[in-house]
Amino acid sequence: MADLLNVKVDELMAKVIAKNPNETEFHQAVQEVAASLMPFINENPKYLNNKVLERMVEPERVIIFRVPWIDDKGEVQVNRGFRIEMSSVIGPYKGGLRFHPTVNLGILKFLAFEQVFKNSLTTLPMGGGKGGSDFDPKGKSDNEVMRFCQSFMTELQRHIGPNTDVPAGDIGVGGREIGYLFGQYKRIKNEFTGVLTGKGIEYSGSLIRPEATGYGTVYFAQEMLKLKNDSLEGKVVVISGSGNVAQFATEKVLDMGGKVVTLSDSSGFIYDKDGIDREKLEYVMQLKNIRRGRIKEYADKYGAEYHEGKTPWGIACDVALPCATQNELNEDDAKTLVKNGCFVVAEGANMPSTAEAIDVFLEAKILYAPGKAANAGGVAVSGLEMTQNSMRLPWTREEVDERLQQIMTSIHDTCVKYGREDENYIDYQKGANIGGFIKVAEAMIAQGVV
Ligand SMILES: NC(=O)C1=CN([C@@H]2O[C@H](COP(=O)(O)OP(=O)(O)OC[C@H]3O[C@@H](n4cnc5c(N)ncnc54)[C@H](OP(=O)(O)O)[C@@H]3O)[C@@H](O)[C@H]2O)C=CC1
Numbered sequence: 496m497a498d499l500l501n502v503k504v505d506e507l508m509a510k511v512i513a514k515n516p517n518e519t520e521f522h523q524a525v526q527e528v529a530a531s532l533m534p535f536i537n538e539n540p541k542y543l544n545n546k547v548l549e550r551m552v553e554p555e556r557v558i559i560f561r562v563p564w565i566d567d568k569g570e571v572q573v574n575r576g577f578r579i580e581m582s583s584v585i586g587p588y589k590g591g592l593r594f595h596p597t598v599n600l601g602i603l604k605f606l607a608f609e610q611v612f613k614n615s616l617t618t619l620p621m622g623g624g625k626g627g628s629d630f631d632p633k634g635k636s637d638n639e640v641m642r643f644c645q646s647f648m649t650e651l652q653r654h655i656g657p658n659t660d661v662p663a664g665d666i667g668v669g670g671r672e673i674g675y676l677f678g679q680y681k682r683i684k685n686e687f688t689g690v691l692t693g694k695g696i697e698y699s700g701s702l703i704r705p706e707a708t709g710y711g712t713v714y715f716a717q718e719m720l721k722l723k724n725d726s727l728e729g730k731v732v733v734i735s736g737s738g739n740v741a742q743f744a745t746e747k748v749l750d751m752g753g754k755v756v757t758l759s760d761s762s763g764f765i766y767d768k769d770g771i772d773r774e775k776l777e778y779v780m781q782l783k784n785i786r787r788g789r790i791k792e793y794a795d796k797y798g799a800e801y802h803e804g805k806t807p808w809g810i811a812c813d814v815a816l817p818c819a820t821q822n823e824l825n826e827d828d829a830k831t832l833v834k835n836g837c838f839v840v841a842e843g844a845n846m847p848s849t850a851e852a853i854d855v856f857l858e859a860k861i862l863y864a865p866g867k868a869a870n871a872g873g874v875a876v877s878g879l880e881m882t883q884n885s886m887r888l889p890w891t892r893e894e895v896d897e898r899l900q901q902i903m904t905s906i907h908d909t910c911v912k913y914g915r916e917d918e919n920y921i922d923y924q925k926g927a928n929i930g931g932f933i934k935v936a937e938a939m940i941a942q943g944v945v
């Protein structure tokens with residue numbers, strides 16, 4: 496049986512690779528999902544007969560466009576813009592925009608594919624999409640970022656809308672960029688609608704959206720521990736990244752009594768044995784969100800260790816929260832984490848662990864939560880922002896946070912339902928993939944071959 500299933504996965508992958516050459520991250524994401532889903536699909540022939548997975552790996556629409564803009568020296572610059580509209584079967588396309596020099600079609604397709612499962616898990620009516628550009632906001636002035644965003648939106652606005660496709664932030668796209676994008680959309684369309692999420696609170700954003708991905712990841716880790724009659728209280732936590740997700744994951748770990756000892760950026764990581772307390776975290780937020788500096792400055796200020804060009808996975812911990820980027824944690828890192836006693840990994844980033852690293856976690860039977868489950872809090876609160884925009888009525892911080900916690904608990908329950916292997920072990924990867932798949936697959940079958 497296992498051989499037959501492997502053949503089916505190999506057949507699917509051969510087609511995906513042939514149709515999408517050189518898109519290695521997309522291949523990786525599809526392979527991971529297909530291998531974990533195939534036994535379930537095989538037991539439910541309607542999914543095979545309707546070629547659900549074959550349809551899901553083909554985006555409904557891919558938009559690629561030129562983004563010309565003028566830098567502060569008066570020179571013309573040209574970037575490439577993308578929007579992958581992956582699936583609208585359970586709601587409008589929904590997912591972030593990434594501005595980073597590494598952005599390409601394969602990376603955005605992997606992110607859009609993952610988003611379909613993630614959004615389904617949230618229980619909210621959101622399809623999956625992702626977009627962005629190879630534009631690098633680092634080192635650019637606010638005016639340059641604004642001119643780029645205006646040019647990007649001048650094309651993107653043709654393809655999106657509050658009932659069609661609702662983008663948000665991701666790497667390199669925070670409150671500043673969403674503001675410029677929203678301003679341009681409103682100016683061109685002459686309408687004030689919830690076309691983007693992650694908006695400023697003054698112009699119909701939702702409370703808790705900036706915090707939601709990091710908070711949600713920690714809520715999910717806490718749920719996994721709860722099932723083992725344990726909690727984050729007193730746990731040593733290693734976090735990578737120092738952007739939006741890492742910052743608010745750190746804040747929530749502090750709320751729950753844990754101790755965060757690392758943060759990183761693409762240049763290296765800091766190790767603070769004493770723990771990153773609230774005052775130090777406030778410094779990181781100023782450093783990263785206002786001054787847009789490097790994490791090394793933390794080590795200089797607080798006398799912490801700085802490890803240039805390294806990731807933090809060699810630091811002994813109970814809990815690891817990868818919150819930077821894809822494939823930032825490899826097989827050797829995973830072995831080191833497990834050897835040093837780490838027994839909880841919850842992914843704040845999208846696909847931060849390589850396939851080989853995931854195998855290490857699954858074989859060691861530690862608590863491993865894939866990003867599509869653990870980091871779904873961000874898009875979930877984006878969904879709640881859409882709801883508030885539709886009602887034209889804002890909720891309080893407490894109300895949104897309570898709903899976020901309920902959604903993370905519900906995602907956890909779904910993973911447990913479909914991922915339980917025996918009395919003591921939950922395969923959260925399998926649980927998230929099956930749980931996310933069923934709703935999308937049923938909706939696809941109900942809506943016919945479209
Ligand atoms: N924002 C959100 O709501 C959500 C984000 N995610 C995922 O979380 C992750 C982080 O996103 P977010 O915090 O929003 O992004 P930010 O841009 O706010 O921060 C990204 C962080 O990751 C680091 N980083 C980026 N690329 C690399 C790289 N190639 N190698 C090492 N470090 C890197 C950045 O360092 P540097 O500044 O040096 O580039 C920075 O510290 C991403 O995987 C994203 O897809 C998932 C769900 C929702």
Ligand SMILES: O=C(O)CCC(=O)C(=O)O
Pocket residue numbers: 589590591592610613661662663664665692845870871873874875877
């Ligand atoms: O809030 C959103 O719409 C998308 C967040 C996102 O990009 C993600 O979940 O990876």
